[in-house]
Amino acid sequence: MPELRHDPIQRRWVIISTERGRRPDDFLIDNEMPPGTFCPSCEGNESKASPEIYAIRPNGSSADGPGWQVRVVPNKFPVLKVEGELDRHAHGIYDAMNGVGAHEVIIETTRHELHLAETPLAQLELVLRTYRERLRDLLNDRRLKYILIFKNYGLAAGAALAHPHSQLIATPVTPKTVALELQSAMEHFNVKERCLFCDIIRNELDQGVRVVATNDHFVVLTPYASRFPFEIFLAPRRHRHDFAAITEEEIRSLAEIFRDSMRRIKIALKDPPYNFVIHTIPNRKSTNRATYWQTIEHDFHWHIEILPRLTRMAGFEWGSGFYINPTAPEEAAQFLRDIEL
């Protein structure tokens, strides 16, 4: 059973997950994706993968067989596990809890070689709908405080499989990064009665220099204080706090601008490794602090962060929490805007 541990100095939670290799020899570093041998995510190989949690099967095909368009399976090496009690406890002077949660793999297509930037819009809409449906389902589990959807593409971005996939990890504490965003947004709202994210989006649309693209429902920016070169912030133009409540119209609009953004990055940076993460609200059902949830729909704003992995974290970054970004966000935005699609 993996374990969550809290560091009283940095005040952060760590997952101790000893099943993923732990001997020194397990860490020999290699920068190549493993050669394309057998792929358990390809259509026809379902029996070699874990039983599916969810799938889109328009022709009524059977679970764990071919005929799917998007398929969700448990991660074979889960960071957190669905079974078990949370068991929050003190461990001497420290704090701990069991590694209860969920870790799922969203197989985005049957096509092994398909890049997100080349995915047909109808297929990308299915993927986004799958995100929404998995969120809605998992939000019923009151042990889960937060559900983070993310993608790792390329070995340097932490991908272990070549087949197009994203992942979902549900955690029994609200992640530090999200908690800080919620706190910032709440304090901003308390003073101004405005959403911090709405203020930023309006400012950026007025200024224009960091805008990469817009459409009816969404805006794509390079953040003013981007951590990474060519970092992208994608958010609804209007105030929306909950990804699980995304409408069909918004999904169509999001698929369009999301693929557009991925194309710009792929062309500009020659198919770089990247991560993306979706930040939405925590699970309302997981806490009794009802007063808090009365405000969150006004002060938080869901968004997607797309992070090309072009720079390395080194001692200074680890030791300080600073990031060194060698590209001005205004220049990154200009470059991405100017890409011919």
Next chain:
Amino acid sequence: MPELRHDPIQRRWVIISTERGRRPDDFLIDNEMPPGTFCPSCEGNESKASPEIYAIRPNGSSADGPGWQVRVVPNKFPVLKVEGELDRHAHGIYDAMNGVGAHEVIIETTRHELHLAETPLAQLELVLRTYRERLRDLLNDRRLKYILIFKNYGLAAGAALAHPHSQLIATPVTPKTVALELQSAMEHFNVKERCLFCDIIRNELDQGVRVVATNDHFVVLTPYASRFPFEIFLAPRRHRHDFAAITEEEIRSLAEIFRDSMRRIKIALKDPPYNFVIHTIPNRKSTNRATYWQTIEHDFHWHIEILPRLTRMAGFEWGSGFYINPTAPEEAAQFLRDIEL
């Protein structure tokens, strides 16, 4: 001039440093250290490096010539620059300031191929004394809030040069990571009138399972909530808040246990890439909040964090602030303890 920018959502400062390359082609990723051609850090090549800021020259040799034992030069591509005014200002809805600070390279030896784990103790003591002297000198600059000493070893840990070197970056704000440690330590002290770090060290010495080594003055632990496999925490056993006040006796003791730790890591993990950082107190002279400084000597405790770079940060870690550590710290400590030196 590089620029510091503050992100109002994550509440972190970012350095926009456009001089380090910024076109997409500048980011093509390579995992090999560049082949050993001309080395400006080797003895005899001083004229090809920047003029020295500090050097240990026991034979009275001239600055910027051979005859040194340890040499400190400005970084040729500084992240922050010594010249200029801080100029804190608002930029629309955002906050900014100039990238004033310092970025120095500490050349640890004349011997190009020498690993820290093989460095003679007398030489390592010179390096540690150099750290202390550079701290003492820079602490006179009231613009500098913090001075972070760190080392990057190996390309995956962010090293750009093969010649043994560490670095120092002085920043005009207290880094987020350090500020959080200071806050945690202060809040602990406010309640308990004890140092948080002293409490942890005592607990670990009592328990023993995460202790790697001890000597007269220092203890080496794997932290209870280690972020990384084989992460090491090295600290004075007795309460010491200020690295700049380290005594000669402590330097001798530190050199011994520090080299010992690096040897354990080098042998256990087959010469891995690593970072280390020294966390000491901020610059007392840089602020007028005198009341704060009356307590810091009681509540903070300097330490060194040694971080072998064996795992990759991926979407989940970036999006959540969680770290996934696949090795229990107790097993890491056991493994490192059992290494035959």
